Amino acid sequence: GNSVTQMEGPVTLSEEAFLTINCTYTATGYPSLFWYVQYPGEGLQLLLKATKADDKGSNKGFEATYRKETTSFHLEKGSVQVSDSAVYFCALRMFGSGGYQKVTFGIGTKLQVIP
Amino acid sequence: NAGVTQTPKFQVLKTGQSMTLQCAQDMNHNSMYWYRQDPGMGLRLIYYSASEGTTDKGEVPNGYNVSRLNKREFSLRLESAAPSQTSVYFCASSWDSQETQYFGPGTRLLVL
Numbered sequence: 232g233n234s235v236t237q238m239e240g241p242v243t244l245s246e247e248a249f250l251t252i253n254c255t256y257t258a259t260g261y262p263s264l265f266w267y268v269q270y271p272g273e274g275l276q277l278l279l280k281a282t283k284a285d286d287k288g289s290n291k292g293f294e295a296t297y298r299k300e301t302t303s304f305h306l307e308k309g310s311v312q313v314s315d316s317a318v319y320f321c322a323l324r325m326f327g328s329g330g331y332q333k334v335t336f337g338i339g340t341k342l343q344v345i346p
Numbered sequence: 347n348a349g350v351t352q353t354p355k356f357q358v359l360k361t362g363q364s365m366t367l368q369c370a371q372d373m374n375h376n377s378m379y380w381y382r383q384d385p386g387m388g389l390r391l392i393y394y395s396a397s398e399g400t401t402d403k404g405e406v407p408n409g410y411n412v413s414r415l416n417k418r419e420f421s422l423r424l425e426s427a428a429p430s431q432t433s434v435y436f437c438a439s440s441w442d443s444q445e446t447q448y449f450g451p452g453t454r455l456l457v458l
Contacts, residue, residue, distance in 0.1 A: 235388070239386065241408070265446075274436055274450050274451045274452050275438075276434065277447075280446065318388070320388065333391070334447065335388075337388055337389045338386050
């Protein structure tokens with residue numbers, strides 16, 4: 232079956248540090264890939280997405296590139312802020328036989344940014 | 347435009363009690379979903395509704411039932427709650443079964 236692997240964390244960084252959260256996947260076929268962010272006490276929000284190989288998704292200073300050869304979709308940001316403290320979920324989307332979307336989530340990586 | 351709303355935000359139940367979690371969206375989306383989130387396991391799909399009038403099982407449907415009341419509302423019912431159903435429940439919706447999902451704020455359920 233499909234799966235998404237990411238470290239659970241927590242990842243603790245100082246403000247303005249460089250962020251990388253690794254995400255690798257296994258899937259049959261060609262999934263779309265997503266990063267969602269969950270701030271404390273809130274639901275998941277779509278951060279960025281990429282729908283085909285070599286696409287780069289970007290939003291709010293975050294970016295991730297769909298690497299088919301390494302089955303990866305690592306999240307990066309050049310300079311994190313305290314307000315980026317949240318849990319980040321990597322996810323892949325495939326389509327089932329009935330045409331519905333099946334989304335597989337990673338376990339989530341907690342990021343803590345300290346001043 | 348409130349997006350996806352869920353009620354209640356928090357609930358405590360005793361084993362064997364029943365309850366219904368409510369979800370509504372005002373984005374005119376056709377597809378709606380229920381997930382549960384447990385530590386170290388990410389989100390798992392319980393049930394989904396590709397369109398009004400249809401519902402289908404996801405990965406972990408046992409112990410739950412759903413009702414797509416109309417296009418806006420999709421409820422999740424626990425007929426006889428068990429401690430294993432202690433979790434955070436998220437509702438989501440999408441324009442259709444192939445578009446990006448948008449999530450509600452979640453319902454935290456504790457079953458004693």
